[in-house]
Amino acid sequence: MDRVKDKVAIITGxxxxxxxxxxxxxxAEGARVVLTDINEEAGQAVAREIGDAACFVRHDIASPDDWQRVVSTAVEMFGGLDVLVNNAAICPLGSIEDTTLETWRKVMQTNGDGYFLGCKFAVATMKHRPSGGTIINMSSVAALGGLPMMAAYTGSKGAVTALTRSVAAHCKKAGYRIRCNSIHPDGIWTPMTQALVPDLDPAALGIEHNPMARMCDAKDVANLVLFLASDESRFINGAELRIDNAQLISSL
Ligand SMILES: NC(=O)c1ccc[n+]([C@@H]2O[C@H](COP(=O)([O-])OP(=O)(O)OC[C@H]3O[C@@H](n4cnc5c(N)ncnc54)[C@H](O)[C@@H]3O)[C@@H](O)[C@H]2O)c1
Structure with missing residues (x-):
């Protein structure tokens, strides 16, 4: 309980x-949370479920003006910013042969520009605070391996991963107390995956039934986000944390 008590977090997507x-x-662990998304109705519903510790802001992560509003909301409503979870992303299917330049640019605009802007606004806001802050960038095993059917997505998550290292190294060199880490899940059973494999039975791939399974639950990822958001992870900086039940190394 209270592992992130009184911290203020922005969570995109x-x-x-x-x-x-x-x-x-x-x-649930004590943070006040600014929830953002382009899906207003569903985002408002999550904020209502949480109650007074949450607010929702409509936010396209590719828009600098939207980022300004989101960060201002965190500061004005909750008094600052301790944690940024750069999580929203899009994932259209397509190999290098099938992906159009238009799709590539759209994915890079959302998954690339969106995370760049998030890191930029977060560093500017957190750097003067004595307590600093932590940035958590949602990447993917795609950035560490290579998913043939997701060329643009894989490229964008590679950019997020390398950006994470640059932000972490810069903040350390500059003497800011800001950490920046990336998380690399394999398949998670969420609407993003459900849209790609609608006929899949997630129970058949659940770790409870089969230790070789690789379908992760969103809560498994949230537990890692909680750890990185908390002070328990204060010496973890610039790391790439796989959460894939050894799937990547098993397929080498
Ligand atoms: N689902 C997986 O198997 C999987 C695996 C590895 C990594 N990830 C990563 O986890 C993160 C969350 O994915 P998810 O599976 O929960 O997907 P999801 O589709 O369920 O949720 C993504 C959310 O992002 C929002 N969004 C999309 N574009 C946006 C934009 N421009 N601005 C603001 N919000 C926007 C969507 O409305 C949606 O609510 C993503 O970064 C994804 O790449 C997912």
Whole structure:
């Protein structure tokens, strides 16, 4: 209980899947949370479920103006910013042969520009605070391996991973107390995956039934987000944390 008591967190993509699980868990552990998403209805519903410790802001992560509003809301409503969870993303299917330049640019705009802007606004806000802050970037095993059917997504998550290292190294060199880490899940059973494999039975891939299974639950990822958001992880910085039940190394 209270592992992130009184910390203020922004969570992007909080209307669904992993972002929603992050928001519920961080709030349950004492944080005040600013939930953001382009899906207003679902985002508002999650904020209502949490209550007074939450608010929702409509936010396109590719828009600098939207980021300004989101950060201002965190500061004005809750008094600052301790944690940024850069989580929202899109994942269209397509190999290098099938992916159009238009799709590549759209994915890079959302998953690339969106995370760049998040890190930029978070560092500017956190750097003057004596307590600093922590930035958690949601990447993927795609950035460490290579998913043939997700060329643009894989490229964008590679950019997020390398950006994370640069932000962590910069903040350390500059003497800021800001940590920045990336998380690398394999398949998680969320609306993003459900749209790609609608006929899959997640129970058949659940770790409870089969230790070789690799379908992760959003709560498993939220537990790692909670750890990185808390002071328990204060010496973890610039790390790439796989959460895939050894799937990546098993397929080498
Ligand atoms: N689901 C998986 O198997 C899986 C695996 C590895 C990594 N991830 C990563 O986990 C994160 C969460 O994915 P999820 O599975 O919960 O997906 P999801 O589709 O359930 O949720 C993503 C949310 O992001 C929002 N969003 C999309 N574009 C946005 C934009 N421009 N601005 C603001 N919000 C926007 C959507 O409305 C949605 O609510 C993503 O970064 C994803 O790449 C997912």
């Amino acid at each position: 909080a209307a669904s899947g992993v972002g929603k699980a992050d928001a519920l868990l961080l709030a």
